[in-house]
Amino acid sequence: MSGIVSYGSYIPKYRVKPDEIARVWGEDPDNIKNGIFILSKSVPSPDEDTATISVEAARNALKRGGMSGQEIGSIYVGSESHPYAVKPTATIVSAAIGADFKMFAADYEFACKAGTAGMQNVMGMVDAGMIKYGMAIGADTSQGAPGDVLEYSASAGGTAMIIGREKVAAEIKSTLSVTSDTPDFWRREGQPYPTHGERFTGEPAYFRHVTNAAKMMMERMQTKPEDYDYAVFHQPNGKFPTRAAKVLGFQEKQYKEGLLTPVIGNTYSASMMTGLSAILDEAKPGDRILAVSFGSGAGSDAFHIEVTEEIEELHKRNVTTVRKMLEDVKFVDYAIYAKFKKKIVFGEEVE
Amino acid sequence: MSRGVYIIGSGEAKYGELWDRSLREIAVEAGLKAVESAGIRTKDLGAIYMGNSLGGDISMQEHLSALMSDHAGIASEFVPSVRVEASTASGAAAFREAYLGIKSGEYEIAMVGGAEKMTELYGSEIIDITSSIIDREWEAFTGATPAALAAISARKYMADFNVPREILAHISVNDHANASLNENAHFRNKITLEQALNATPIAEPLNLMDCAPLSDGASSLILASENYVKEHGIEGVKIMGSAMSQGEFALHSRKSLYTVEPTRIAAETALKQAGIGIKDISMVEIHDSYSIYGLMALEDLGFAKKGNAREIVENGIGIDSNLPVNPSGGLKAKGFPYGASGVGQIVEAYNQLKNKAGKRQVKNAKYAMTHSQAGSGAASIVHILGVE
């Protein structure tokens, strides 16, 4: 059975607090903190983008798995902030990890679930015998328009999952997706910032897809919430995944390990995958994980995962864990954040 | 049979920010002044050697050999002309080529020009372009600039030899003091040690006063063979030694971050050619594009052991000292038009040895040494001039 052979994440070092953003836009920071439960969000350096974050995550995954880039038969990078509109991030990653010329690669876009769509794709290739190991990456340096509520959450990070049939540390026993045409959040070609349907993003979009995908998976696997040691959902803010978990019948101890948005913000395509990465850092053989992503537009990918004894080998490797990345941070003010995120624009000739 | 080579004339366009003057104007001005000073006519020239470093990048003008020849009105004489490029040592390299051309017997008289127009561009673009003198692929690409590399050398030097910033600053203070007496200098203001120490940081530990400015400028010299000098009864200044040495391009490739081995080798060779010792040198023009390079040069040229240049500096390097350093004002204050500076240093040495340096005249100047460095120290050219 195919599953996760290794995994690696990368979260930029810089953080900005909602207090800073609220101060600039005349909002009440407590409203933000209580309303969407975000206490800080990650900020990429000016020299970081989805490609660099993907490469760092990919390298962490290879290092943790004790693997070389040449063992990777396919790379799919899911993101809604690929540095190029045309020219793949996956090729940059493949060159940076020294992957073979003979390989499968492409970029994916399905809002925040493009990374998990890549996981499903790689699983299929592995199970079909097309490749031995493949890599799926979810990474973003997501955009939030200045002053928009998204600005409090849109952050940066990435996670790479290496999927194969040998040395599997977390078996993916089953996966399924739900899909509908729901315009809850989008970004038109050429537009710098996305547009969202505000409260419309809740019930008809996030909750409908996430909870239905989760229920379908539990039905398929004949499981109940209490059968899982961990549950992780897409995290557009701190509130939505908590509510979805409660609606489904999960307890805090099951979802708290994978709930990262309150401290790193919404890493979009990396959101659920990085939560899963944090869980795998802690998981023990035999642990069961329910993981459900969500992509606006809209759809959800659900995974039923069971951890094997191989996880202990991965824990022995000297690779930075997600928790460690949460500790080693530097806070910046809004001005530095705006400079880093290139919200302060200066003439084309100088960059 | 090799022959002696003499400098018989010099000319210079003022160094500085020459907003109203073009590259060709300043080059021609210096060249024609030199011709006039030598008492020759342009038809007498056997060859022209133009030193220029960044004309292609800054002015989008290569082929300065043709530009100079034509606009100095020499095209009708069909004199061979070539541009010589060795980064910030281009001027000294052009001078050395002219020297070799005459020494070989090919020419009797040659003109050397050094010209650079650094101020045609503004903003950070010029920092990118001046970084052409270091390794573009493996230094400049990663964020290195000429100043940054000098600063990396400075930090290591200061730490290894326990040298304070004051010692570096003295090099610049001395340059400004001397330049105040040089009407062709870019900066004619004296600066205090405090001013030198408290200037805006450029690349720590170096600040604005440790760094030579972006100057426009042109210098020119006329060289002649021993036969010509004797035949015409000219009292020239003899080129007693001329040596160039080329080492590793990138700073990170060198064994030491603060030893410019090519300087050491070129100085040793030039002194040997001249048949004199380092103690015989009456004055030296050193390539102090950054103050640290001044200290490094004093050591590598042989005036002090490695790490001991501070002793020379502390003993005084002014015009009246035992070792007058950069009586012209140096690269820091006379100015630093890349391809011109190497010629400009020799113009100063020539005028000093001819006793024509006016208020900044070094007493009893007999032997002068000039040192021009390419890039962060990839190459050095040393000349020794003397009067018999």
Next chain:
Amino acid sequence: MGELSRMWREMPSRYRMEGRKCENCSRVYFPPRDICPVCHRDSIGKMKPVDIAGNGEIISYTVVHETPPAFIRQKPYVLAIIKLDEGPMITGQIVDSEPEEIKMGSRVKSVFRRISEDGKSGVIHYGYKFTLEK
């Protein structure tokens, strides 16, 4: 103006620090060299690709305030000469640290970052930079 092939051909070295090893004397070179400056002609045909781990030590550094265009958003930035564990010294930027945290002798490791771009519509150049090892 744009640079394509010039950047493209250096990708193995820029992206993942591929160096060269002289199989005559076993010395490792990064940036790559086609000839070993120690063995000279004896190294012809013997300079083989070798992977550099990207770990090393800061030999000296500077804090750059006057920056080329590509680095303006990072001003002031730290630039260092680093001695790699494999032997060679290289020049590189130290990121994600304040200048006060940098020391001569600090251990660093390589990271993959954006270096520059050919304007807003041109290609993006990626390469190695360094962070302090914690």
